[in-house]
Amino acid sequence: MRHMSSIPPSQKQGHIQKTAQKWIFNVLRVITALWLVVHFTLTILYVFPNNPVKNTLQPVLDATIGTYFSQAWQLFAPKPISIDSELLVRPLSDNEYSVVQTKGLPSDGWYDILSPLWAKNQDNRFSMYGRLATIGFPTIQAYLNNRDNAQPIGLMTELASAFCKDIGQNNASYVALMIHRVLPRSWSERATSVPRVIRSIFVGIYPIDPTVENAHLYQI
Amino acid sequence: MRMLCKTWRWFAKDPHQLVGVRILQISLGTMLLFQVVTSLPFAGYLWGPNSITDGSTSDLLGPTLGDVVDTVFTADTYIFCVLFILAIGALGLLFGYWTRIATFLTLISFSLLTIRLPELYNAGDTITQLVLIYMLFLLPHRAKFSTGQFRVWLHNIAVVAIILQLMVMYTASGFFKSIGPLWQQGTAMYYISQTQLYSLPSASKLFSIPLIVYVATYVPMAYQLLFPVAIISRLKLPWIGLGILFHLGIAVLMGLVTFSTVMIGLELFLISDQEYAMIWSRGCLICKRLSRAVVCIVQKHARTRVAEAEESTTTVG
Numbered sequence: 313m314r315h316m317s318s319i320p321p322s323q324k325q326g327h328i329q330k331t332a333q334k335w336i337f338n339v340l341r342v343i344t345a346l347w348l349v350v351h352f353t354l355t356i357l358y359v360f361p362n363n364p365v366k367n368t369l370q371p372v373l374d375a376t377i378g379t380y381f382s383q384a385w386q387l388f389a390p391k392p393i394s395i396d397s398e399l400l401v402r403p404l405s406d407n408e409y410s411v412v413q414t415k416g417l418p419s420d421g422w423y424d425i426l427s428p429l430w431a432k433n434q435d436n437r438f439s440m441y442g443r444l445a446t447i448g449f450p451t452i453q454a455y456l457n458n459r460d461n462a463q464p465i466g467l468m469t470e471l472a473s474a475f476c477k478d479i480g481q482n483n484a485s486y487v488a489l490m491i492h493r494v495l496p497r498s499w500s501e502r503a504t505s506v507p508r509v510i511r512s513i514f515v516g517i518y519p520i521d522p523t524v525e526n527a528h529l530y531q532i
Numbered sequence: 533m534r535m536l537c538k539t540w541r542w543f544a545k546d547p548h549q550l551v552g553v554r555i556l557q558i559s560l561g562t563m564l565l566f567q568v569v570t571s572l573p574f575a576g577y578l579w580g581p582n583s584i585t586d587g588s589t590s591d592l593l594g595p596t597l598g599d600v601v602d603t604v605f606t607a608d609t610y611i612f613c614v615l616f617i618l619a620i621g622a623l624g625l626l627f628g629y630w631t632r633i634a635t636f637l638t639l640i641s642f643s644l645l646t647i648r649l650p651e652l653y654n655a656g657d658t659i660t661q662l663v664l665i666y667m668l669f670l671l672p673h674r675a676k677f678s679t680g681q682f683r684v685w686l687h688n689i690a691v692v693a694i695i696l697q698l699m700v701m702y703t704a705s706g707f708f709k710s711i712g713p714l715w716q717q718g719t720a721m722y723y724i725s726q727t728q729l730y731s732l733p734s735a736s737k738l739f740s741i742p743l744i745v746y747v748a749t750y751v752p753m754a755y756q757l758l759f760p761v762a763i764i765s766r767l768k769l770p771w772i773g774l775g776i777l778f779h780l781g782i783a784v785l786m787g788l789v790t791f792s793t794v795m796i797g798l799e800l801f802l803i804s805d806q807e808y809a810m811i812w813s814r815g816c817l818i819c820k821r822l823s824r825a826v827v828c829i830v831q832k833h834a835r836t837r838v839a840e841a842e843e844s845t846t847t848v849g
Contacts (some may be wrong), residue, residue, distance in 0.1 A: 337682045341544070344689050352696045357642065359704040361711075381665070383658050385704040390712030391775035393730060394723035437787050440570040445729055447584075447651045472582035474577060496726035499719045501742040508726075510754065525576040525583055 336469065351381075360384055369492040396494040397452040398424045403484030404517065412517065417488055424492070425475045428530060444529065447471070452491055463514065465489075473521040478530045489515035540780045545679055547671050547687045551802035551808040554628065554673060556694075557635075559797025561626030562658060563790045564638060568619045575615060578623045587648040617641040627671040639664040656791030659701060659798070666693040684718055698798050699760045706756030720750040730786045752778060763802055769811075775799040 357366045358377040367372065397402040400422045405414060412418070429445035435450075448471065455464035472473070493511040497504070542548075577583055588605075590598030617642035617697050624634025643661060664846035669690035671677060677684055714720040725731045725739035738744050753780060755771075761773040776796050794815045803811070 337685075340682065341685050344686065345543070348696075350695060352692070352700065355697070355700055359700060360707065373781055381662060384702075385657055385663065385701045386708050387657065387705040388720070389705060389708035389715060389722060391725045392714055392720040393710070394714075396726075396728050427833055433729070434731075434733060437783070437789050438566070438570075441575060441651055441791075442729070442787050443571075443654075444574065446654065447649070449729065450651045464584075474584060496723050499717075499722055502722065512564060514606065524581050525580055525695055527577045528573065529577075 324484070335389045348380065351377075353382070355381065356484050359383060380465060393449075394496040396492075397426075397431075397449060398492040398494065399426050399448050399468060399471065399477055399491055400490040401425050402488040403476045403520070404480040404486040404488060405483045406485050409517070412488070417514075422490065423479070425471060425530070432531055455491070456513070465518070468515065469518040469520055472518075472523055473524045474527040475530060476520055477522075478528065479525065486517050487520050488517045498528065543688045543692075544685055546678060547684050547691075549691045549801060550671075551665075551668055551805050552803055553691070556663070556667075556797045556801040557625040557628065557631055559793050559800070560638070560663070560667075561622045561624070561634075562661070563656070563793040564618060564622035564642065566793075567790060568615050568622065574617065575611050576608045578652060579605060579611045579614075579645055581606050582651070585619070585649045585651075587650065587747055589644070591646050592647065595598070604644060614641045614644055618645070622845075632668065632670070634691070635664055635667045635670075639668070645702065654788065654791055655701075656794045659697070660794050662697055662789040663694055663759060663794075663798070666690045666697065692800070694801060695763075697765075698802070702756040702759040706753055706759070709753040710757060715749060718749045721745050730788075732785050733785070735785050748781075759792040769803070769807065772799045772802055798822060 324379065335511055354369075354373060354377050357369060359375045360366070401424075402422045404416065408418070426445055426448045429441045433439065433442035433445055447467070450470075451464045451467045454461060455468065468489050469487065472489060476484050476487060491513040495509040495511065497508055571578065579585070583605075588598055591603045591796045592598070593601055604614055617637050621636075621638030621641060623633045624630050625630065625638060637659070642657075642664070645656060667690065669686045671683060674727055709715040709720070712720065722739050722745045725736045739748065755774060759771070759775075763766065776799055779792040779795045779799070782795075783789045
C-alpha cells in the first residue's frame with residue numbers, strides 16, 4: 313500500500329488507461345470472434361437447401377447474407393448443364409414486319425448469335441468470348457423459368473439489337489427472337505451418330521433499340 | 533478450457549498464412565487484370581450508358597445513394613475510370629504495393645461492374661468479391677507488427693473467414709452434386725462435355741469413355757464433400773495438390789480460366805507458413821541432390837570419354 317501511494321498520479325492514470333485499452337481490445341476480440349461464428353452459421357444456412365431452421369430464419373438470411381454476402385454454390389449441380397441454348401435473331405424491316413403480321417415468320421435470314429462466341433472461346437481460352445457467351449445462358453434460363461419476365465426479354469432484345477448494328481442491318485426496325493434448345497445425346501446413345509434433338513421456342517418480335525452500343529463482336 | 537486458451541493464443545499472437553495471403557493477392561490481381569484487359573474493347577457494350585443492361589446499385593444501396601452511385605454508369609468515360617481503378621487495384625495486389633488500399637479499390641470497382649451486369653459473372657467472381665471483403669482486414673504486405681496487436685487478431689479472423697468461406701463453397705457444391713441423379717450415376721461430366729460453352733471439342737470424345745467419365749464425375753464430388761475434413765487432416769497437402777490439378781483441368785477442358793486462377797490461389801492460401809518453409813527446404817534438398825547427381829553423371833561421362841580418347845591414342849601409337 314505504501315508502495316502504491318508512492319506512484320505519482322500521472323503514472324496511475326496511464327496505468328488505468330492501459331488497462332482500459334486492454335479491456336476494450338479484448339471485448340472487440342470477443343465481438344469479432346462471435347461475428348465469425350454467427351456470420352458463417354448464417355452463410356451455411358443460406359447456401360444449403362431449405363430446411364425448417366432455414367425457413368424460420370429466411371427473413372434474417374435475406375437481410376444479411378442475401379443482401380451483402382450473396383452466394384450460390386450449385387456449380388453444375390444438382391442438374392448439370394447439358395443443353396446448348398442458341399439465341400436466334402431475325403432482323404425485320406418495317407415492310408417485313410407488316411408481312412410477318414399476316415403471313416408469319418420467314419424461314420430464312422435467321423442468325424445464331426451465341427454459337428460464334430462459343431467457337432471463338434474454344435479457339436482461345438484466354439479471351440473474353442466465353443464470358444460474353446455466358447450472358448446468354450442465365451438470360452435464356454430466366455426466360456424459360458418465367459416467360460412473362462420482362463428482364464430477360466429486354467436483355468435478349470438488347471443483345472439482338474447490338475448484333476443487328478454490328479452486322480450493318482441498319483434498315484431493321486424490329487427483331488424476331490427464337491431459342492433453340494439443342495438437347496444432349498443420352499449416355500446410352502453416346503457412341504451413335506443420332507442427331508441431337510432441337511426444340512424451338514419462339515420468344516416474340518420486339519422493336520430494335522437503336523441506341524445500344526456496337527459490340528464489335530461479329531464480323532460477317 | 534485449455535483448448536479455448538490455445539485457440540485464443542492462435543488468433544492473438546502472430547499472423548498466420550502470410551505466404552498464402554501473398555499468393556492469394558497475386559492470383560486475384562492476375563485474374564482481375566486479365567479481366568480488365570480482355571473486357572476493355574467491350575466496356576461500353578457491357579457497362580456503359582448505352583450498354584445491353586440497365587443494372588443499378590439501388591437494390592443494394594437504396595434509391596437515394598443508389599442513384600448517386602449509378603452516376604458512374606452514365607458515361608463511357610466513367611466506366612473506363614472504373615476499369616482503370618480496377619486495374620490499379622489489381623496491379624497493387626499483383627506486385628504487393630499498398631495491398632489494403634488496392635483491395636479496397638478492387639472491391640469497390642469490381643462490385644460496381646458485377647452489379648451492372650450480373651449475367652457476365654460466374655462463381656469465381658462471387659468468391660473473389662467475398663474474399664476481397666475479408667481481405668480488407670488482412671495485414672498489408674510488408675507491414676510491421678508486434679505480437680498480440682489487435683490488427684494481428686483481425687488478420688487471423690480474416691484468414692479463418694477465407695478458409696471457412698472456401699469450406700462452405702466446396703461442401704455446398706459437393707452436397708448439391710450428391711443429390712443430383714446424373715452425378716449419382718456418374719455420367720454428369722459426359723453431359724457437361726456435350727455443351728459448346730463448357731467443352732473442348734478435341735477432348736469431348738474422352739468423355740464418352742466410361743472409366744474417364746466416372747472418375748471425372750465422382751472425384752470432384754468426393755473431393756468437395758470431403759474437403760473440410762481433408763484439410764484439417766494429414767491429407768491436407770495431397771488434397772491441395774489434387775485440388776490444383778482439378779482446377780487446371782477445369783481451366784483447360786471447360787475454359788473457366790479466371791475461375792480456376794482464383795480457386796488455385798485459394799487452395800495455395802490454405803498452406804501454412806511452416807508448411808511453405810518445409811516445402812521450400814525439401815525442394816532445395818531435392819534440387820541439391822538432383823544437381824549433385826547430374827554433376828556426377830556428367831563427370832563420369834567426361835571421364836569415360838577421356839579414357840576412351842587415351843585408349844584410342846595409345847592404340848594408334
